[in-house]
Amino acid sequence: MKRSLSITASLVGAASLILLAGCTTDPSVENSAEEAPAETSESTDSTEWFDQELFDKQDEERGVTPEGPEDEPYLQMINAEMKDTSDFASDGAKKVCFANASISNPWRQTGWITMNEQLKVLQESGAISEMETRDAKDSDDTQIADIDYFIAEGNCDGFIISPNSTAAMTPAVERACETGKPVVVFDRGVETDCAVTFIHPIGGFAWGIDTAEFLIDNLEEGDKVIALRILPGVDVLEQRWAGAEKLFEEAGIEAVDYFSGGDPAEIKKIISDELAKGDVQGVWMDAGDGAVAAIEAFEDAGKEYPVMTGEDELSFLRKWKDTGLTALAPVYSNFQWRTPLLALEKIFDGEEVPAEWVLPQSPITDADLDEFLELNEGMPDGHYAKFGGENLPGYPKVWQDRQIP
Template identity: 50%
Template structure:
């Protein structure tokens, strides 16, 4: 994992892919600027930024009622070479279940497996959880290769680099390998399943915040972790958009720890007025809201994600909000993609899924559709037609 460098020289990973990883130490309160600086943002992949910006407005193929099966047109993988004449066994190496987005995604993936198993399409799903350890994940992948009798592999990498060799060993078995969520530097994967990406997320959220401010105003940025591609891309997009708008940004890496978030916000409130708060993960938004309440200060614009706690706080307190989305249904798509290959059906090589933000105009509709769901639920989970809905996602018992 890359070490963090403060301010605008933050080291940036370049591949697409969300979600929690270990944090790197840095003194809080690094300020990017001056706002009018034209110095390059270290590590910003301008081509990837431009591509994802365009993909935000792209036309997706497939049924809009099944966004987990939509895709942007492009190269396909031929399923004929992977087809079985029996139900297959899937082996899944998961980075972790260390945040609520990952937990919602795993519940959705498992219920999709139940549906495929009951339909006689898949026989088994073997899962190993690396608990955010790169070394553990490498050992898990090697174990599955040696002992798992796998017909295909799914990997959600802990980081983009550490599992490269292990993923290449899985590819060398000749079985299909699907990577989703975070990217990988392994180039052999059969298909990469992901929402548009971290730059698109960052553009959506940062454009909203910038639209509420004027040049010279101040934003506090709450960052989850350095060295994780989806977070680094979100932050790179934010730096670019805020710099272009003449907005000053002070960032804190918090690990999404509520206590650290509140401490950071208290420190910044003591320095003066905060005009907006930008977060790179929805889990950070509610503690930020609470910090303003604790200080007896009005709540400025704060972006979040599609987790229900943020959506409910946004409606209850009436601040200006915006929920960027990194579509949780990609967990389901990864399994459906591998199932398709094992049945001889072609799939996209780079499977880009839509990520549609929740705005003030659509928020209440989303809340109404998820009334029974707990605060930790991700509204864009895409599993309403799966077995066990809604009880499985309400009870949240991990399989």
């Protein structure tokens, strides 16, 4: 029986448009949000995305102390069930083939830079000879063709796949597994457990719980929250909102959600329209780099700043610091881009790896805001604070220069 690695995947067809599982729509970069006009109307009910079992699992995982090196979060794991990989053990440097959904936004670009710096380390150690990469540019059809190209080429010792969407990519992932070579899936899931390991942070419900609890703790019953969402139909994003919405309802918080497409102009319009109706005490976001536009809408209207959740993208962190907001930066751990290559290194050595490699996902709070701003001083606004590449050879210059391989 197949084990679904992503809940409600049959509804994820819209994800072929998406630039993230992670997380951003920085207007300074060309991205696929331009391919689909932003919806700015109030959204429909999201209860179809709520899964109590997964909600409870991720809620519990938030409190688990990860196993692994304290200073290497990309090697940590939560509640791991280990898988034997001895059948894949062999000597010599290996060629890796990477089918990537895209590098069309700053979250993915930050991870892509980090991944390539990790690759250099593994090439120098003799674990990996090269990584051939094909970029699907946010297209299901292109990524399916990319995976089939790698299979037909027949020169891959192992596969890494960051799926563009869940259901559409499942058959192609299964075909890669049928080659007998190890397959590592990360970031977004698919509807098969044929991969040796599936790598991801805790998940969307954990994000929703972290953010909703923060807002509830800092607001009063009856207060109004505007929820700004990117696009519908992506499991991780839908679960973020489904989890938060449940908690808002239970706490008596009035929460109204809109799809913005991540467009700063649309975000400002949504906030301005709501402020014209009355006071807004909170802002919730399922991705954070549009957060600065939301803050600016309050400034433009001459209103008090809201209690707010954004993300660990530096433009938000810097605006948070400058304004003195009551805020939280949830995280969809960008350092996960290192883990697939390190997992393949272990697999090629015949070492055990988790069947589902759950990485830590800890928000940035007011208590550690200054620490992360200092750690990332000199980085561009589109950089992600918890990128986890400080011990890689190109640090900090390649991230500062935004050298996209």
